[in-house]
Amino acid sequence: MNTDQVGINSLSTIRLVVAAPDFQAGLSFFTDELGFAVAMIAPAEDPNVAVLTLEGLTVSLDKHSESAPVTLEIPTDESELLGTSKEGPNGTKVSYVTFARESDKMTKPSPTLAIAEQSDAHWVTGRAGMAYRSLIDHPNSGFTASHIRIEGSGEVPDWVHFHDVGFQIIYCFRGSAKLVYEGQGEPFIFNEGDCVLQPPHIRHRVLESFNDLEVIEFSSPSNHATYADPVMDLPNELLTPDRDFSGQRFTLSRQAESHWNNHKDSNSFITRRTSISESSGNVGWVNIIEATGTHQNGVDVSPLNSEATPDFLLWFILEGSGVITHRDKTINLGPTDAVVCPYGYNNETEFSLSECQIGFRVLEIGLNSG
Numbered sequence: 001m002n003t004d005q006v007g008i009n010s011l012s013t014i015r016l017v018v019a020a021p022d023f024q025a026g027l028s029f030f031t032d033e034l035g036f037a038v039a040m041i042a043p044a045e046d047p048n049v050a051v052l053t054l055e056g057l058t059v060s061l062d063k064h065s066e067s068a069p070v071t072l073e074i075p076t077d078e079s080e081l082l083g084t085s086k087e088g089p090n091g092t093k094v095s096y097v098t099f100a101r102e103s104d105k106m107t108k109p110s111p112t113l114a115i116a117e118q119s120d121a122h123w124v125t126g127r128a129g130m131a132y133r134s135l136i137d138h139p140n141s142g143f144t145a146s147h148i149r150i151e152g153s154g155e156v157p158d159w160v161h162f163h164d165v166g167f168q169i170i171y172c173f174r175g176s177a178k179l180v181y182e183g184q185g186e187p188f189i190f191n192e193g194d195c196v197l198q199p200p201h202i203r204h205r206v207l208e209s210f211n212d213l214e215v216i217e218f219s220s221p222s223n224h225a226t227y228a229d230p231v232m233d234l235p236n237e238l239l240t241p242d243r244d245f246s247g248q249r250f251t252l253s254r255q256a257e258s259h260w261n262n263h264k265d266s267n268s269f270i271t272r273r274t275s276i277s278e279s280s281g282n283v284g285w286v287n288i289i290e291a292t293g294t295h296q297n298g299v300d301v302s303p304l305n306s307e308a309t310p311d312f313l314l315w316f317i318l319e320g321s322g323v324i325t326h327r328d329k330t331i332n333l334g335p336t337d338a339v340v341c342p343y344g345y346n347n348e349t350e351f352s353l354s355e356c357q358i359g360f361r362v363l364e365i366g367l368n369s370g
């Protein structure tokens with residue numbers, strides 16, 4: 001593409017109008033300091049308007065405009081620029097930010113144990129007609145864990161998209177859905193008890209949901225962006241099942257194909273370790289723990305990886321009721337209640353199951369530190 005084509009193409013894109021009372025100073029700031037290219041300028045002898053372009057942004061610099069000064073964010077990975085800002089002659093502000101535009105990192109509060117009770121559930125409507133209930137009511141934890149539902153059955157108005165995440169899983173709690181993932185072949189039915197690892201940036205789409213779908217979704221970091229991909233159609237013919245996405249691979253852990261083992265040394269609890277840990281490069285894990293007998297007094301079932309100090313831990317009660325003990329407190333839990341350690345699991349947040357019914361079943365999600 002030659003310069004003329006660049007110029008002409010830029011003239012058909014949407015423009016941001018920027019006032020430049022001192023036209024030459026404004027023009028010099030955009031072209032010499034920021035690197036914009038001139039697509040059009042007029043009149044030649046004493047210009048007062050110019051169309052400028054840089055990395056997909058088109059600016060209409062106008063001497064006579066009275067529009068308020070604007071702020072431009074320029075993504076960069078150059079450490080000397082990152083976090084800096086500058087101001088142009090007409091008040092235009094320029095900030096150099098990270099690609100993901102993370103919010104300022106806050107110091108995390110001390111580890112704490114929180115209970116998200118079903119009776120306190122607050123549902124909000126989110127993307128693609130889904131209702132969301134947050135399981136983490138703590139600021140700056142850096143993680144999102146949501147109980148998401150779509151009532152009834154039918155097509156889901158979703159589009160091909162991806163998430164800028166470090167770790168993200170979805171567990172099918174109730175109902176089912178038809179999903180499709182880039183490189184993984186034909187759409188498949190995501191059934192109750194199945195769990196998917198959505199590696200960073202994998203394109204995907206929810207096609208249909210059935211029988212009052214309910215899922216649990218966990219994402220890190222919480223302030224990740226979701227992007228539409230208008231170029232890719234899904235499903236498509238491309239098969240890349242083992243593709244590496246930033247050290248992670250897609251995995252679908254089917255409940256029907258799972259192996260259950262004794263939970264630690266217990267004879268009365270079994271655990272299903274999903275393939276999430278292995279496929280995520282041990283970034284995080286998902287396990288299901290189930291009671292195979294009645295337990296009272298002195299049952300000591302604690303989270304599976306308690307030797308480590310994970311950055312995040314969640315128990316979501318899938319079935320049955322039980323009592324957990326945390327320090328001197330006992331807490332009764334029932335289906336869809338959750339125990340959350342949003343600032344890490346350690347000595348402060350340690351808890352164990354002290355009583356439960358047969359069939360008591362817990363979804364455990366953890367994120368390893370580092």
Ligand SMILES: [Fe+2]
Pocket residue numbers: 161162163204
């Ligand atoms: Fe998604």
